[in-house]
Amino acid sequence: MPANTMNEDLKRERQRCSFDPKELTYLLDGGEEKTEERRQREKFFLDDPELSETAPSDYLSHKEKYEHAVKKACIVFKKVQQLQAQGKAGMQNFREVLGGQLGSAILRDGNPLGLHYVMFIPTIMGQGTIEQQAEWISKAWNLEIIGTYAQTELGHGTFIRGLETTATYDPATEEFVLNSPTLTSYKWWPGGLGHTANYAVVVAQLYSQGICHGIHPFIVQLRDEETHLPMPGFENVRIPWNYMLMKNGKVLKDGSYVKSPSSKLTYGTMIFVRVVIVQDAANYLRKAVTIATRYSAVRHQSHIKESAPEPQILDFVTQQHKLFPQLATYFALHYSGAWLWDMYNNVTSELESGELDRLPELHALACCLKAVSAADAAQGIETCRLACGGHGYMSCSSLPITYGLVTAMVTYEGENTVLLLQTARYLMKAWQNCLDGQPLTPSVQYLNSVRRSFGGVYHKSVPWIIASMQRIAAGKIETAHRHMNDKIKRGVNSEDAWNETSIELVAASEAHCKAFIVETYYNSVQQIVPSVSQQLGKALTELCELYAVNTLLKNIGDLLRYSNVTTGDLENLQRWLEELLAAIRPNAVGIVDGFDINDAIIASPLGAYDGNVYERLFAEVSKSPLNAKPVNESFHKYLKPLLKSKM
Numbered sequence: 001m002p003a004n005t006m007n008e009d010l011k012r013e014r015q016r017c018s019f020d021p022k023e024l025t026y027l028l029d030g031g032e033e034k035t036e037e038r039r040q041r042e043k044f045f046l047d048d049p050e051l052s053e054t055a056p057s058d059y060l061s062h063k064e065k066y067e068h069a070v071k072k073a074c075i076v077f078k079k080v081q082q083l084q085a086q087g088k089a090g091m092q093n094f095r096e097v098l099g100g101q102l103g104s105a106i107l108r109d110g111n112p113l114g115l116h117y118v119m120f121i122p123t124i125m126g127q128g129t130i131e132q133q134a135e136w137i138s139k140a141w142n143l144e145i146i147g148t149y150a151q152t153e154l155g156h157g158t159f160i161r162g163l164e165t166t167a168t169y170d171p172a173t174e175e176f177v178l179n180s181p182t183l184t185s186y187k188w189w190p191g192g193l194g195h196t197a198n199y200a201v202v203v204a205q206l207y208s209q210g211i212c213h214g215i216h217p218f219i220v221q222l223r224d225e226e227t228h229l230p231m232p233g234f235e236n237v238r239i240p241w242n243y244m245l246m247k248n249g250k251v252l253k254d255g256s257y258v259k260s261p262s263s264k265l266t267y268g269t270m271i272f273v274r275v276v277i278v279q280d281a282a283n284y285l286r287k288a289v290t291i292a293t294r295y296s297a298v299r300h301q302s303h304i305k306e307s308a309p310e311p312q313i314l315d316f317v318t319q320q321h322k323l324f325p326q327l328a329t330y331f332a333l334h335y336s337g338a339w340l341w342d343m344y345n346n347v348t349s350e351l352e353s354g355e356l357d358r359l360p361e362l363h364a365l366a367c368c369l370k371a372v373s374a375a376d377a378a379q380g381i382e383t384c385r386l387a388c389g390g391h392g393y394m395s396c397s398s399l400p401i402t403y404g405l406v407t408a409m410v411t412y413e414g415e416n417t418v419l420l421l422q423t424a425r426y427l428m429k430a431w432q433n434c435l436d437g438q439p440l441t442p443s444v445q446y447l448n449s450v451r452r453s454f455g456g457v458y459h460k461s462v463p464w465i466i467a468s469m470q471r472i473a474a475g476k477i478e479t480a481h482r483h484m485n486d487k488i489k490r491g492v493n494s495e496d497a498w499n500e501t502s503i504e505l506v507a508a509s510e511a512h513c514k515a516f517i518v519e520t521y522y523n524s525v526q527q528i529v530p531s532v533s534q535q536l537g538k539a540l541t542e543l544c545e546l547y548a549v550n551t552l553l554k555n556i557g558d559l560l561r562y563s564n565v566t567t568g569d570l571e572n573l574q575r576w577l578e579e580l581l582a583a584i585r586p587n588a589v590g591i592v593d594g595f596d597i598n599d600a601i602i603a604s605p606l607g608a609y610d611g612n613v614y615e616r617l618f619a620e621v622s623k624s625p626l627n628a629k630p631v632n633e634s635f636h637k638y639l640k641p642l643l644k645s646k647m
């Protein structure tokens with residue numbers, strides 16, 4: 001590959017960008033100093049020869065992939081410890097390096113220690129008493145033990161009240177006896193459970209004094225700490241009394257049960273991970289859209305005008321319509337995720353002081369934001385892949401693996417439909433409160449004002465779009481509420497009525513979430529614009545407008561159904577969309593440069609900073625062991641005899 005050459009198209013793109021991408025980088029990182037720290041941290045890991053790929057992991061066996069992953073995870077851990085010793089890393093960095101964008105670049109096929117940091121330690125922190133935290137956290141933090149989170153069973157993932165594993169308290173020995181007696185009660189799916197972890201938080205039905213008290217978390221040793229041999233299977237496994245995490249519900253030594261202030265506090269780790277997923281989904285989307293945007297600036301194909309040379313494919317408006325909404329979606333999810341993270345931290349500290357009032361609203365928002373961000377990021381990444389034509393299909397483009405990672409988010413930590421129905425449950429109550437004149441929580445306040453007016457004359461502004469989306473959400477919530485109640489009035493019992501209305505309930509929940517995202521994104525941009533250069537402010541505003549217009553246009557049917565919009569208004573919206581695509585076009589490469597994703601994290605010949613797409617693609621395929629010899633043995637073994645026999 002020619003050294004130090006920069007693709008000419010990308011050079012031109014960088015010259016025409018209206019703002020300085022560095023300003024965007026500093027904004028996203030939280031300041032120049034933070035950017036420098038992040039870059040240093042990335043360099044510290046990515047420049048380590050032991051962590052760089054010798055060959056793409058595609059060519060390794062399943063077993064080899066696992067062994068490489070463990071080796072790298074251990075190197076990464078030691079390096080994080082070094083940073084920690086220098087006061088340069090905390091829990092947040094552990095998550096970033098072991099689970100986030102940087103981590104997934106180093107450990108492309110997953111991190112065997114991921115669940116240890118993302119769920120095992122947070123569960124002990126959130127569910128353990130002070131004494132239990134003191135006992136377990138430092139051991140876990142220093143990797144004296146390796147944990148995972150074992151909740152899902154072969155028979156149940158969603159309906160956790162239906163888990164079959166039991167933990168029965170035996171006051172005679174002051175122990176719990178854990179049992180997974182059936183095939184369907186096997187713990188199934190927990191990351192690291194197979195070969196890596198030697199401890200787990202096991203979620204089981206608690207029995208004491210003959211009464212079932214529902215699911216609770218227990219620390220269970222899975223493997224010997226020295227030999228790593230598995231402990232005897234899950235039949236009558238005994239663990240000491242203080243291995244039940246007892247910050248919330250407790251069993252006293254005599255077997256009496258002390259209820260938690262809310263049974264849902266046991267579900268705290270799930271809320272935490274859902275909140276983290278929103279940011280994580282956004283980051284994967286920004287990686288995919290960086291790849292597809294740079295590639296589209298370098299790739300020339302076909303004609304716009306017969307008389308002109310083949311254009312960059314980024315000049316096709318349909319290509320812009322595929323990619324620029326993904327750029328905007330990144331920002332929308334980034335700001336909504338940041339908002340949710342703040343709310344999570346505030347509500348968590350309220351819970352610490354016994355205030356539970358805002359837990360239902362946090363749960364409702366975390367559920368729908370996790371669902372919508374996972375689904376939209378997955379769909380956006382797939383759009384980016386398709387936008388790269390055949391080259392996007394290649395594994396080395398990194399787009400298929402990125403899609404694979406993000407589509408898993410749709411299922412794990414609460415399957416999306418199930419989570420949207422949880423939010424719908426909250427919305428149905430909110431609508432009832434609205435009808436009854438009861439106070440509403442902040443995220444559903446809009447129901448009151450929308451109920452009073454279904455009107456609103458079109459004007460070209462994001463606030464008009466926000467009001468329209470709130471109108472759609474309120475309309476859908478009202479329709480689902482009315483349909484469900486009609487069924488109940490006709491004698492259908494409320495559970496069946498819920499199931500029969502669930503298509504509309506899910507749609508209402510999605511509409512509520514989209515309205516929330518547009519509003520949060522808009523408010524964030526409004527706050528930022530005065531503090532950045534005029535050029536960056538303009539670019540950020542255009543992206544926000546694009547997100548709003550595009551989201552509304554994707555819901556034309558709903559808009560026509562729930563507002564008094566005219567066909568003329570719709571034409572105006574379409575024109576606005578096209579104007580925005582044209583306005584964003586010169587800045588597209590600058591925006592993805594502003595994301596400042598290291599080439600080693602991009603890990604794609606299509607998306608490197610220098611734009612040497614074809615040279616890098618060639619270099620990539622030459623790594624395949626299949627290309628090492630001109631004739632593969634299978635020719636002599638199988639093809640040649642077959643060809644001979646035909647003669």
Ligand SMILES: CCCCCCCCCCCCCC(=O)SCCNC(=O)CCNC(=O)[C@H](O)C(C)(C)COP(=O)(O)OP(=O)(O)OC[C@H]1O[C@@H](n2cnc3c(N)ncnc32)[C@H](O)[C@@H]1OP(=O)(O)O
Nearest residue numbers: 095096099100157158159160264267270280363412413414
């Ligand atoms: C940087 C690092 C990046 C790392 C990225 C991440 C990688 C991570 C890798 C991770 C890998 C993947 C790891 C994994 O996958 S770990 C396994 C994750 N598993 C799940 O998420 C299971 C999903 N299921 C559930 O959460 C529950 O069973 C649901 C919610 C479905 C029903 O439950 P249940 O049947 O018990 O409840 P109900 O429907 O009768 O409702 C009863 C009431 O409870 C309220 N309620 C319900 N839930 C909550 C809650 N949480 N907080 C507060 N309240 C809650 C609810 O609003 C209702 O309130 P009300 O209406 O009565 O007032």
Ligand SMILES: Cc1cc2nc3c(=O)[nH]c(=O)nc-3n(C[C@H](O)[C@H](O)[C@H](O)COP(=O)(O)OP(=O)(O)OC[C@H]3O[C@@H](n4cnc5c(N)ncnc54)[C@H](O)[C@@H]3O)c2cc1C
Nearest residue numbers: 149150151152156157158189190191408412413414415417
């Ligand atoms: C990559 C990955 C990693 C995972 N890691 C872990 C882990 O570390 N620890 C752990 O404990 N678990 C883990 N899981 C399990 C995960 O949490 C569950 O798969 C998830 O919660 C969904 O549950 P399920 O598989 O039982 O799906 P199901 O609930 O069986 O879903 C199947 C279908 O049924 C529908 N459905 C189910 N219930 C309802 C309902 N009430 N209303 C309407 N529709 C419904 C769903 O919408 C879906 O379409 C992981 C899963 C994956 C894919």
